[in-house]
Amino acid sequence: MPLAIPPFSVLSDAFDAAPERFFAHLRERVPVHYEPTIDGYFLSRHQDVKRVLTDQEAFTTEMLQVRAEPVMRGRVLAQMTGAEHTAKRKIVVRAFTGSALQDQIRAIRANAAELIAPFLPQGRIDLVGDFGKPFAVHVALDVLGLDRADWQQVARWHSGVAEFVTGLALTPERRRHCLDCAERLEAHLAPVIRQRRRRPGRDLISKLCTAEFDGITMSDRDVTALIINVLVAAAEPADKTIALLFKHLIDHPEQMAQVRRDPELLAAAIAETLRLTPPVQLIPRQTAQDAVFAGTTVPAGATVFCMIGAANRDPDAFADPDSFDIHRADLGTARSFTAAAQHLAFGNGLHQCVGAAFARAEIETVAAMLLPLLDEVRYSPGFRYRETGLYTRGPASLSLDFTPVRGSGTRRD
Incomplete structure (x- = not known):
């Protein structure tokens, strides 16, 4: 009797261990993959993913009413359209551009210097656990104007919120845990919002509380939802992308050397990291009517998951797509952090990531600081690399050794 071959599933342990091994199979053989256990359709071709994101x-984004709103404690930007979306997006964008962005870059440098300093004399660091995760939360709190003394508690609540949004098969117990985290985070934010309405400052929460566009202002519920939205969006990609950038450069020492010699190449290295290993791997949408992809009809009302990782490795969009190449001609570094980007790491269309410019500034600032400090950087002896996550994905850890830095941490004896 022939052995039964189990049907392929993106929810399997094999896919979780190395999803990139399956991307070509999906694009070529099953560009519309259906998962019956979650009643969802997974799209893997660049042209299909871009079509969904731009139309x-x-x-x-109606499914976010179920997938995000319960833990965001209100509607988020991705759920909005028309005048409301335009007005509220402008409010958030203004907080990540111009003089506000320059203030944030100073805060980014200060946070990075403070967090990296204890590890410089040791010559060893886990770039995820020791640096990336606390750094991402610290910066998000600074942008919002929240007290960093509570960062570990806020990080735990944020983790529960993120788990709810990104979890495809939560148990009832995990669902209750995530909702409890959201309720506690909302209660933590309520007095802050009241205080900023009375005495606004220069932080993002104050701007959300006081801004008005075309007669549109924000209720406390609106402000709460956008605070949590920004906290998740700002913290989730940063730690993953910083670690992935260093991994790719360590794995390609000739390109590491080129970036060290020519800092202008750093932006290209970040853009290529986002293309090859986007921290956000899935973006969900809901079909308003029947839609046909590669001859397969997806019914109206169905949830479709755009597979960003697979789309970004589509040979119809990128030459030699599985290779890390900071010099690739089809990436377009200048447009890689805009709506004209060829890669889809920030999404596309109306709901493209509102913080793309901030993400670029944050990652570039940190990488430019760390590269000179982490001289002769390499994997620590015995370290085994592993990535985790289906919806968002990044290194579980990244243990690195480097030449220790003596003195102030800014010079090497």
Whole structure:
């Protein structure tokens, strides 16, 4: 009797261990992959993913009412359209551009210097656990104007919120835990919002509380949802991308040397990291009517998951797509952090990531600081690399050795 071959599943342990091994198979053989246990359709071709992300009328964000709103404690930007979306997006964008962005870059440098300093004399660091995760939360709290003394508690609540949004098969117990985290985070934010309405400052929460566009202002519920939205969006990609950038450069020492010699190449290295290993791997949408992809009909009302990782490795969009190449001609570094980006790491269309410019500034600032300090950087002896996550994905840890730095941490004897 022939052995039964189990059906392929993106929810399997094999896919979780190395999803990139399956991307080509999905794009070529099953560009519309259906997962019956979660009643969802997974799209892997670049042209299909871009179509879904850019046609907001045919592919809506209605599923976020169930997937995000319960833990965001209100509607988020991705759920909005028309005048409301335009007005509230402008409010958030203004907080990440111009003089506000320059203030944030100073805060980014200060946070990075403070967190890296204890490890410089040791010559060893876990770039995820020791640096990336606390750094991402610290910066998000600074942007919002929240007290960093509570960062570990806020990080735990944020983790529960993120788990709810990104979890595809939560148990009832985990669902209750995530909702409890969201309720506690909302209660933590309520007095802050009241205080900023009375005495606004220069932080993002104050701007959300006081801003008005075309007569549109924000309720406390609106402000709460956007604070949590920004906290998740700002913290989730940063730690993963910083670690992935160093991994790729360590794995390609000739390109590491080129970036060290020519700092202008750093932006290209970040853009290529985002293309090859995007921290956000799935973006969900809901079909407003029947939609046909590669001859397969996806029914109206269905949830489709855009597989960003697979789309970004589509040979119809990028030459030699599985290779890390900071010099690739089809990436376009200048447009890689804009709506014209060829890669889809920040999404696309109306709901493209509002913080793309901030993400670029944050990652570039940190990488430019760390590269000179982490001289002769390499994997620690015995370290075994492993990535985790289906919805968002990044290194579980990244233990690195480097030449220890003596004195102030800014010079090497």
